[in-house]
Amino acid sequence: MNNRKNTARRELQQQRLDAGFVSSHYPEVASIVINMMYDQRGTKSLSRIVNFFPGSYAFFKVACLNNDCVDGGFDLTQVITSMIRNHNKASNGNLSCESAEHSTIAYEIAIQYA
Ligand SMILES: [Zn+2]
Numbered sequence: 001m002n003n004r005k006n007t008a009r010r011e012l013q014q015q016r017l018d019a020g021f022v023s024s025h026y027p028e029v030a031s032i033v034i035n036m037m038y039d040q041r042g043t044k045s046l047s048r049i050v051n052f053f054p055g056s057y058a059f060f061k062v063a064c065l066n067n068d069c070v071d072g073g074f075d076l077t078q079v080i081t082s083m084i085r086n087h088n089k090a091s092n093g094n095l096s097c098e099s100a101e102h103s104t105i106a107y108e109i110a111i112q113y114a
Helices: 003-019 077-085
Strands: 029-040 045-052 090-096 103-113
Touching: 077 090, 077 103
Parallel strands: none
Antiparallel strands: 029 045, 029 103, 090 103
C-alpha cells in the first residue's frame, strides 16, 4: 500500500470522527441500512450492506474497493440527509466513484424512524 493511499485513509478516518454521532445529528433516526451492489469495471460485482445506528458515526461516505483508487468513494450524505429531512423511508439510485469512472454502485437505502 502506498503513502498517498495511507494518507487518504487517515483523512477518511478523521472525517468520520469529526462527523459526530447519528443520535446527535438525527435523533429521530432509529436505523439506516444501505444495501448496495458494487460494480468494478471489467471485474466482479459485490453486494455490500452497511448499517447505521444512533451510536454510529454520521458519516455516509462509502469507500471505493478499487485498489488503485486514492481519493474516491461514494458519498451518500446528500441522499441520506434529504431523506431524513423529508422523513422518507426508502430510496434508491446509482453513483459513480468520485475519483474515476472505474466503479459504480447501485444502492437502496432504508431508514427507520424512532
Ligand atoms: Zn474509486
